[in-house]
Amino acid sequence: MMTSKMTGLEAIDAMFADTKEQNRAAFLPYFPIGYPNYAESIEAIVGMAEVGVDGFEIGMPFSDPLADGPVVQAATQIALENGTTVRDCIRAVRELRARGVHQPMLLMGYLNPILAYGIENFVRDAKAAGTNGLIVPDLPPEEGVLLAEVCHREGLALVFFLAPTSSNERMELVSKQASGFIYVVALTGVTGVRTELPPDLTDFIERLRKHTDKKLVMGFGISTPEQARRVGSLLDGFIVGSALVKAGKEGAAKAIELATTLRQALD
Amino acid sequence: MDENVYIKTGVTNVPDEGGYFGEYGGRFVPETLVPALDELIVAYKEAMADPEFQHELAHLQTTYTGRPTPVTYAKRLSEHLGGAQIYLKREDLAHTGAHKINNAIGQALLAKRMGKHRIVAETGAGQHGVASATVSALLGLDCHVYMGSVDMARQKPNVFRMKLLGAEVIPVESGSKTLKDAINEAIRDWVTNVRTTFYLLGSALGPHPYPMMVRDFQSVIGTEAREQIVKEAGRLPDVCIACVGGGSNAIGLFHAFRDDKNIELIGVEAGGHGIASGEHAARFADPNMGRPGVLQGTRSFVLQNADGQIMNTHSVSAGLDYASVGPEHAYFRENEIAHYTVATDDEALAAFQTLCKLEGIIPALESSHGVAEVIKRAPTLPKDAVILVNLSGRGDKDLDTVIKELGMNV
Numbered sequence: 001m002m003t004s005k006m007t008g009l010e011a012i013d014a015m016f017a018d019t020k021e022q023n024r025a026a027f028l029p030y031f032p033i034g035y036p037n038y039a040e041s042i043e044a045i046v047g048m049a050e051v052g053v054d055g056f057e058i059g060m061p062f063s064d065p066l067a068d069g070p071v072v073q074a075a076t077q078i079a080l081e082n083g084t085t086v087r088d089c090i091r092a093v094r095e096l097r098a099r100g101v102h103q104p105m106l107l108m109g110y111l112n113p114i115l116a117y118g119i120e121n122f123v124r125d126a127k128a129a130g131t132n133g134l135i136v137p138d139l140p141p142e143e144g145v146l147l148a149e150v151c152h153r154e155g156l157a158l159v160f161f162l163a164p165t166s167s168n169e170r171m172e173l174v175s176k177q178a179s180g181f182i183y184v185v186a187l188t189g190v191t192g193v194r195t196e197l198p199p200d201l202t203d204f205i206e207r208l209r210k211h212t213d214k215k216l217v218m219g220f221g222i223s224t225p226e227q228a229r230r231v232g233s234l235l236d237g238f239i240v241g242s243a244l245v246k247a248g249k250e251g252a253a254k255a256i257e258l259a260t261t262l263r264q265a266l267d
Numbered sequence: 268m269d270e271n272v273y274i275k276t277g278v279t280n281v282p283d284e285g286g287y288f289g290e291y292g293g294r295f296v297p298e299t300l301v302p303a304l305d306e307l308i309v310a311y312k313e314a315m316a317d318p319e320f321q322h323e324l325a326h327l328q329t330t331y332t333g334r335p336t337p338v339t340y341a342k343r344l345s346e347h348l349g350g351a352q353i354y355l356k357r358e359d360l361a362h363t364g365a366h367k368i369n370n371a372i373g374q375a376l377l378a379k380r381m382g383k384h385r386i387v388a389e390t391g392a393g394q395h396g397v398a399s400a401t402v403s404a405l406l407g408l409d410c411h412v413y414m415g416s417v418d419m420a421r422q423k424p425n426v427f428r429m430k431l432l433g434a435e436v437i438p439v440e441s442g443s444k445t446l447k448d449a450i451n452e453a454i455r456d457w458v459t460n461v462r463t464t465f466y467l468l469g470s471a472l473g474p475h476p477y478p479m480m481v482r483d484f485q486s487v488i489g490t491e492a493r494e495q496i497v498k499e500a501g502r503l504p505d506v507c508i509a510c511v512g513g514g515s516n517a518i519g520l521f522h523a524f525r526d527d528k529n530i531e532l533i534g535v536e537a538g539g540h541g542i543a544s545g546e547h548a549a550r551f552a553d554p555n556m557g558r559p560g561v562l563q564g565t566r567s568f569v570l571q572n573a574d575g576q577i578m579n580t581h582s583v584s585a586g587l588d589y590a591s592v593g594p595e596h597a598y599f600r601e602n603e604i605a606h607y608t609v610a611t612d613d614e615a616l617a618a619f620q621t622l623c624k625l626e627g628i629i630p631a632l633e634s635s636h637g638v639a640e641v642i643k644r645a646p647t648l649p650k651d652a653v654i655l656v657n658l659s660g661r662g663d664k665d666l667d668t669v670i671k672e673l674g675m676n677v
Contacts, residue, residue, distance in 0.1 A: 063442065063576040064562065066451045067297045067458070073441060085574045111295060112560045116575025138295045138561070142285065161298035165461060170302065188299050189459040 007155025008132035012104045012180045015054050016215050016236055024266040025232030028217065029259050030108065030241030031248065032059030033092045034084025035075040040251050042095060044244075047256035049101040052263055056101075057135060057239055060089040060109030067137040069192030071242040075249075086113045086122070090129045097130040104132040106159065106180070111139050114147075123150045133157025133180045141177035148177060159183050164204050168211055175212035184208065184218045184235065192242045194221035197230060205234050225265035232266055279525045281598060286475020289601060291594035294474040295561045300454075303461045308476045310381045315483070320376065327372050331405065332362045334369075334487065338495035338655070343625040344641075351648035353641055354500060355628070355658045356492045358516065363398050365631065365660030366488060366516045367469055371398035373484035375406050378465035385460065386410045388467040389453040391418055391446030391512065392586035392633060393425025394660055395469030400434035410434040413452040415444040418585045425664050443579040446512075446589045450563050470513025471593035474564030478594050485519025488657060493523045496655055504655040506531045506644060510636040511607065512548070512586050514593035516659035525604055533644070534596060535636045537582030538609035546581040550592045551600060551607040559597070567594040583612035583672060584632035584665070610639035616672055618642055619662060631660035632668065 006014060019026040029048050033041050045056060061076035061084050068076070086109070093105055107126055114122050114136065126134070133156050139147065141160050151158040157180025162171055165188060174182060184205075187198045198204075208216060215236040222231055223243030231238045240262060248255030281288040294304060314320040328334040337360065341353040358366035371388075378386060386408050390396030396412040403410035412429055416438045419426050429436050442448040450473075457466040471481040489507075496504055507524055509517035511534035524530045539547030550557040550568040556578055560569035570578040570590040582588040599605040610618070618638035622630050630638060637656045645654055662669070670677055 064447065064451055066454045066563065069455070077441075080576060087574075112562060112569070112571065112577070113575030115560055116558075116571060116573065137297055138564075140294065140296065140298055140301050143293055143295050163297075163299035163302075165299050165302045167302055167305075170298075174298070185297075185299055188461050190455045 008127060009155050009157045009179055011132050012055070012157050015104050019054055019237070025235060026054035026217065026237030027228070027263055027266060028055040028057055028237055028239045029053050029244050030057040030059055030239055031244060031255065032061055032072070032076050032079050033089045034061060034079030034082045035245070036078060036249060036251065037082055038084065038088065040248070042092060042099070044248050044252035044255045045096055046099045046101060047252050048259040049103055051256065051260045053103065053259055054237065055104040056106065057108045057241070058089065058093060058105050060086055060107055060113060062110040062113055065110060067190055069190040069242060071193070071245050072191050075245045086117050090125050093126065093131050094129040105130065106133040106135050106157065107131050108135040111136050119147055119150055123154050123156060127154050127156055131156065133159060135159045135183060137161065141174055144177070151179070161185055162208065164188055164198070168207070171208060171211035175214050178214055181215035181217045181236065182212060184216050186218050186220045186222065189220065191220055193223040193246070197221060197227055202234065225261055228262050228265050279604065281595065282475060282479050286479065288478070288595045288598035290559070291565070291567050291597040292475060292478060293566050294564065295566065296474045296564045297458055299458050299461060304474055304476070306381070310377060311476055311480055314377050314380055320380065324373055324376060328487065332368050332372065333360065335491040335495070336360045338492055338499050340499055341626050344622065345645065347625055348642060348645040350645040350650065351505070351652035351654045352500060352650070353645055354496055354504070354653065354655045356488060356520065356655060358488060358657060358659045359628070359630065359634070359661035363394070363401050364663065365394040365398070366485060366519060367395040367398035368401065369487055369519065370469065370481050370484040370515060371395065371402045371467060374465070374467045374480070375402040375408060378408065378467065379406055381465065383463060383465040384408050385464045386467050387413070387453050387456045387464055388469060389413045389446065389449035390469065391449065391588060392584065392631070393418065393422040393429070393664060394586060396434070396436070397425050397428045397432070399467050399469070400429040400432035403434060404432045411456065412436050413439050413449040413456070415439045415446060415449050417444040418446065418449070421668050422585055422664055423667065445580070445585065447577065454563065470515040471518045471595060472513040472563065472565060472591065478565065481515050482518045482522060482595060485515050486522040488516065488519035489521060489523030492520060492655060496653065500653045502653065503527065504530060504653040505648065506533060506652070506654045508533045508535065508637045508640050508654060509657040510535045510587060510633050510659060511592060511596060512537070512589050512633060514596045516657050518593060518595055520657045521599065521605055532599070532605035533640060534605055534607045535640045536607060536609045537584060537587035537636060538611035538614070539581040541611055542609065547609070548580040548582045548588050548590070549609045550590070552609045562591045565591070565594050567591050567597045583615060583668065584636065586631070586633040587636060608640060610636040614639040616669065619669060628658070629662040630658055631662045632665045634659045635662070
């Protein structure tokens with residue numbers, strides 16, 4: 001469990017130590033701030049924290065989310081229409097900490113709004129609010145040198161991605177640069193619910209383990225307790241996004257309900 | 268011309284290995300696409316070094332596209348404006364009616380060489396979509412074109428053309444339903460089907476190597492024009508002008524003249540309803556919204572709000588209606604290799620009509636922005652000055668829009 005003395009990164013390490021001790025994978029829900037409105041997004045995340053999820057990917061909306069499928073696109077579009085800004089997302093993290101959310105929170109957003117805010121200012125403000133790390137889907141490690149430096153200095157995790165298309169060399173490069181964990185994309189594609197996980201998943205993960213000793217967290221396409229169990233048996237953690245976003249369309253309750261089911265599937 | 272305001276600094280052998288034109292360019296893409304871009308860089312370099320590929324490309328340019336496209340002396344327009352002598356590089360006469368075919372043929376040959384038979388493309392005005400559909404038909408490739416539904420409505424003839432040519436046209440309903448959103452959808456398709464699919468990107472935009480590759484395939488425009496203008500005008504031009512959306516026709520023209528210190532290169536952005544209105548696509552001209560940023564894989568000038576969200580754009584011409592600009596243009600501007608200005612919708616529409624009436628040429632609304640700058644500049648220059656403007660496409664596709672904009676009854 002996170003204590004105030006830990007850096008953002010150390011709290012993420014502690015999260016994995018906890019889940020490992022419990023012999024299960026970490027469950028990190030994704031939920032965007034400002035969807036379906038600011039207050040409900042806060043309630044959804046507080047509610048999920050209370051039912052014992054392990055950490056959060058807190059979505060910051062962007063006008064052109066090119067790695068996202070229709071569900072997250074529509075949700076973040078609503079968030080933007082509600083006037084949600086980067087500043088609001090940082091404020092949300094502060095508010096969530098005040099509401100007792102103790103789990104690691106990683107801000108997930110595309111690069112341009114972070115650049116517009118200013119890299120130094122963004123990392124400083126996000127950290128001060130209680131953020132543990134950043135996930136930037138359009139930032140491969142080659143382009144992320146400056147952000148990585150600033151995150152490193154401030155003790156925040158900067159999560160990079162690996163995909164089924166990644167070569168062995170790529171796995172080693174990303175492994176060197178990534179901190180906190182590696183976000184493993186389950187399949188070639190955008191975020192969204194899939195009825196089945198790809199059949200070659202085991203081979204892919206075996207190959208990953210050969211080239212990295214970093215924690216591996218899988219996302220893209222996971223939505224059911226069965227999928228959560230399967231992925232949880234293979235990796236250190238998993239992210240569920242679109243399914244929770246879909247459930248949370250009318251408000252927090254349904255999203256919390258689904259998160260509860262997914263969390264219980266791990267026990 | 269005041270020589271002091273025009274100092275070309277900066278090296279012109281860009282981009283570097285990482286795809287950077289100075290501070291602009293790069294590769295800001297989801298990790299899933301990185302291997303595909305790496306593979307593309309290797310394949311492109313090999314192809315360009317292969318005489319057989321070069322021969323096939325040149326052969327198709329001649330026998331299929333109809334290159335070289337001519338340079339036409341615009342005698343009546345020159346007389347009418349009473350200043351510089353005006354020459355038109357006639358990309359409107361290339362097969363499919365615009366310069367887009369130059370790049371589409373190059374990339375499609377590359378796709379085939381790489382064994383990728385499924386093509387995805389985005390299109391704004393429809394010219395790149397038509398070019399992609401055309402070369403796909405020619406080479407037996409399976410073509411899928413993403414197009415914003417707003418653009419589909421204003422460029423209907425091109426939608427029909429693509430369908431006739433056997434392409435699937437997929438309407439895009441997200442965002443502003445124009446070019447930017449079509450690119451998002453094309454990238455989403457590519458990231459999903461990356462193993463089998465070649466993304467045939469239509470402008471000098473996107474992640475490395477696209478800005479370089481598109482420029483190289485389009486540089487045939489300037490290479491030809493440089494020789495032709497000497498034949499027609501007896502010397503090199505004083506000014507080269509081209510419209511800039513993503514900027515592929517402009518970079519294609521400019522490249523042959525980038526090292527000539529006494530040749531002014533002018534790119535013309537879409538001024539829409541005027542910069543003050545906020546309804547435009549002028550990335551360089553609007554200091555409030557146009558700032559360096561990252562959109563769709565590349566760092567360049569981007570129209571964005573204070574929070575880094577991308578702004579909706581407006582232009583009467585679908586092909587210029589885009590929130591970012593090719594990174595090499597940002598580099599050219601910063602190093603004063605080229606200058607950039609704007610033409611409004613009204614100026615472009617006026618230029619469109621002028622060229623129709625004085626030269627018997629119906630230009631694309633995109634190209635009309637370049638002509639609008641010619642109309643402003645030519646009278647300020649002496650009679651022995653030479654202006655070369657890239658007539659990047661023909662305007663048949665725009666007739667519906669022009670009829671509506673001018674309130675004509677047909």
